[in-house]
Amino acid sequence: MSDMHPPSAAAPDIHSVADARKHIRTYLIVGVALMCGTVMTVWASLIDFHSREMNIALALLIASTKGFLVAGFFMHLISEKKMIYAILSFTVFFFLALMYLTLLSMAPGNVVQIR
Amino acid sequence: MEIPYTVKPRPDTGLYNAKLGIWLFLASEVMLFGALFSSYILLRVNAEEGTWPHHWLNIWLGMTNTFVLIFSSVTVVLGWASLKMGQFKRYKFYQGITLLCALVFLCIKSVEYRDKFMHYEVHLKDGRIADGHLQPAETTDKTLVLEGRFVTNHAELMEGSLHHGGEPKIEIPKDEIVSMENYGPWHNTYTAIYFTLTGLHALHVIGGAIVIFAIWGPLAKMWEQDPGRYTNRVEVSGLFWHFVDLVWIFLFPVLYLL
Numbered sequence: 567m568s569d570m571h572p573p574s575a576a577a578p579d580i581h582s583v584a585d586a587r588k589h590i591r592t593y594l595i596v597g598v599a600l601m602c603g604t605v606m607t608v609w610a611s612l613i614d615f616h617s618r619e620m621n622i623a624l625a626l627l628i629a630s631t632k633g634f635l636v637a638g639f640f641m642h643l644i645s646e647k648k649m650i651y652a653i654l655s656f657t658v659f660f661f662l663a664l665m666y667l668t669l670l671s672m673a674p675g676n677v678v679q680i681r
Numbered sequence: 682m683e684i685p686y687t688v689k690p691r692p693d694t695g696l697y698n699a700k701l702g703i704w705l706f707l708a709s710e711v712m713l714f715g716a717l718f719s720s721y722i723l724l725r726v727n728a729e730e731g732t733w734p735h736h737w738l739n740i741w742l743g744m745t746n747t748f749v750l751i752f753s754s755v756t757v758v759l760g761w762a763s764l765k766m767g768q769f770k771r772y773k774f775y776q777g778i779t780l781l782c783a784l785v786f787l788c789i790k791s792v793e794y795r796d797k798f799m800h801y802e803v804h805l806k807d808g809r810i811a812d813g814h815l816q817p818a819e820t821t822d823k824t825l826v827l828e829g830r831f832v833t834n835h836a837e838l839m840e841g842s843l844h845h846g847g848e849p850k851i852e853i854p855k856d857e858i859v860s861m862e863n864y865g866p867w868h869n870t871y872t873a874i875y876f877t878l879t880g881l882h883a884l885h886v887i888g889g890a891i892v893i894f895a896i897w898g899p900l901a902k903m904w905e906q907d908p909g910r911y912t913n914r915v916e917v918s919g920l921f922w923h924f925v926d927l928v929w930i931f932l933f934p935v936l937y938l939l
Contacts, residue, residue, distance in 0.1 A: 586766045590759060597755035604747045604933075608740060611938035618939075625934040632930045640758050640923045647695040650704050657708040661715045668719040672726050 596639045603632040688909035703917045707924050714928050717878055721935065724870045734871045735939075736841040737864075739793065743937040746789050747929060753782035754926040757893075757919040764912045769904055772915070776897045779922070783890035790883050797872065801827060802838065803853060803861040811853055812838055815863075825853045825861075875936055882932060885925045892918045 610624045638644040643654075685691075686698045694701055725733055760775035796814070803811040803825065813829015820826045829848050832838060862868055866876035896914050903911040 583766055586762050590762050593755055593758045593762070597751060600751045600754075600930075601748060604744060604751065607934050608744055608938065611740075611934065622939050625939055629931050629934050633927055636754065636923055636927045636930065640754050640926075641920055647690075649694045649696055649701065653704050653708055657711050661711055664712070664715050664719055665722075668722050672723065 592639060596635050600632050600635055603628055603635075607632075688907070688913060697913055699913055699917045700920075703920050707920065710924060714878075714881075717874070717881065718931070718935075721874050721878065724874055728870070731836045731839060732869075734839045734841060734869075737871070738841075738875075738937045739796070740937050742789055742793055743933050746786050747933050749782050749786045749789070750926045750929050753779045753786075754923050756782065757922045761912070761915050761919050764904075764908075764915055767908075773897065773901075776893060776915075780890060780894055780897065783886055783893075786886055787883065787890075790879065794876075797864040797876075800864040801861050802864070802868070803827065804859045805853065805857050806859055807857070809833055810835060810838065811851060813848060813851065816850065819850070823855055825855055825858065827851050827853065878932055878936065882925070882928055885921075885928070889918070889922045889925050893922065 607625055607628045610628060611621055613621070615621055615624075643650070684698075688697060690696050691698065691701075756775040756778045760772045760779065763769075763771040763775060799814045801811075801813065801815050805811060809831045810833070811827055811829060811831055813827035816826040816828055828850050831851065864872055866873050896911075896918055900914070901911075903914070
């Protein structure tokens with residue numbers, strides 16, 4: 567099996583070897599950022615804020631940032647086609663509706679008490 | 682008959698068909714895991730004060746698994762970029778590491794599952810509760826041996842961080858036992874949702890690893906015949922793998938840390 571082969575024609579986001587190298591550098595930086603984010607998540611969970619809600623909020627904030635990095639750079643969502651954004655906009659709508667209904671169902675007056 | 686748009690994008694969507702397909706599939710997966718996260722929130726918020734466990738899982742094993750999955754996501758995307766540059770051997774190397782990472786992840790998960798299945802809560806006739814890991818080699822017909830401790834209040838069992846490792850062995854006469862149960866999915870709502878979420882995620886890891894292996898090994902000859910289509914297959918399997926990583930990024934803090 568040959569090692570070298572002309573790059574695929576269906577590669578709109580990587581046009582040249584130089585372009586690919588630039589992308590590889592980005593992937594490595596994102597990978598390191600994700601690992602640092604993991605350490606931060608553990609560190610933040612060990613801090614006593616005298617409020618569990620604060621720990622939960624911080625952990626979810628870091629996890630969301632990491633999620634954005636994976637989706638944005640590894641899954642190339644920061645530069646995708648409109649069709650994918652359209653599909654995901656429906657997903658986001660229904661996901662948020664699901665979470666809203668979850669919160670709505672929990673207590674009268676929509677007050678969520680984290681115990 | 683040739684399948685259309687396996688390499689070139691369809692004019693109306695701007696995407697090749699498999700890419701559109703995987704994104705539609707991932708959209709449904711978001712709702713699947715979303716429903717389970719919703720269940721987790723409901724169970725957690727409605728749990729009575731002092732009945733929801735904290736730190737029952739080994740944070741360091743969970744953190745190691747997070748590193749392993751992140752690393753595998755990097756190797757997946759580097760493998761795909763290597764194909765884009767026409768470097769097939771480099772792609773094989775990176776995806777080989779991805780497969781190794783999948784194996785390591787599943788091994789660590791198995792260790793964690795075994796720990797839970799060997800962990801017992803034993804109720805005694807005198808009202809005390811023995812909690813610890815079963816020592817099968819030392820357990821006899823008349824005596825149960827646990828590496829653990831006695832508690833008098835069930836609420837004491839909810840905080841796991843206070844007693845990780847280095848606990849003494851305790852011998853319990855079997856005729857003193859009223860009931861005993863391990864920390865399997867049936868133990869309480871926490872273990873139920875923990876095994877459901879992580880079990881479903883582990884099935885995704887297994888499924889993703891099988892597909893990546895198939896493309897990496899038996900189907901690799903397609904690179905010679907149709908490199909564009911082969912590269913797209915790698916991209917699509919990679920998108921699924923990143924999604925698996927993405928789910929774990931949320932599972933780790935929710936189950937291990939909070």
